[in-house]
Amino acid sequence: MSTASTQLPEGRYGHSADERADRKLKIVGSVLGAALVVLIGWFAYHYVAGNKISAEVITFKTSGTAVQVHLEVRKDADAKGYCTVRSQAEDGAEVGRADFRFDQDASRIDKVVTLRTTSRGTTAELLGCHAD
Structure with a gap:
């Protein structure tokens, strides 16, 4: 077959x-x-x-005890909240961290904030923004 x-x-x-x-x-x-x-x-x-507040670091300037950070914040006009900024030393150790409130009724805010540091910071990093 x-x-x-x-x-x-x-x-x-x-x-x-x-x-x-x-x-x-x-x-x-x-x-x-x-x-x-x-x-x-x-x-x-x-x-x-759901993220009603966002921001970005435009510029920053460091000194021995502080970092000046220029933030541009965008949010709903009625939103209130805060953004967390930190600074690190050259070796990566955190030398400063603070929350900055944004309760204005504007939807776009340009603001220079001062972050106090324990020693000279070399960075300014936006960790995030949160609505209340």
Whole structure:
């Protein structure tokens, strides 16, 4: 007997078990992938929409006992909150940290704040801003 006569005709008896399993895996993978994209989008939206105060360090100037930090704060006009700033020495040790409140009714605030340090700071880092 030849091998051609023992082979079943293709497509005559439906899909094989492997083809059905592959199709189910593709469907499950697609559903899980779509759910993951929706979940990431939901978290991203709530992070951006929920963060009512944001800021950035424009410039800073250091001295032996303080760091002057120019902050640009953006917030909802009615939002109140604070931003945390820190300074580190050249060796990486933290030499100062403070919270600065922003309760003005403006939506954009440019402010120079003074962070007192225990020794000469070489950096000014904005750690974050939080709404009350």
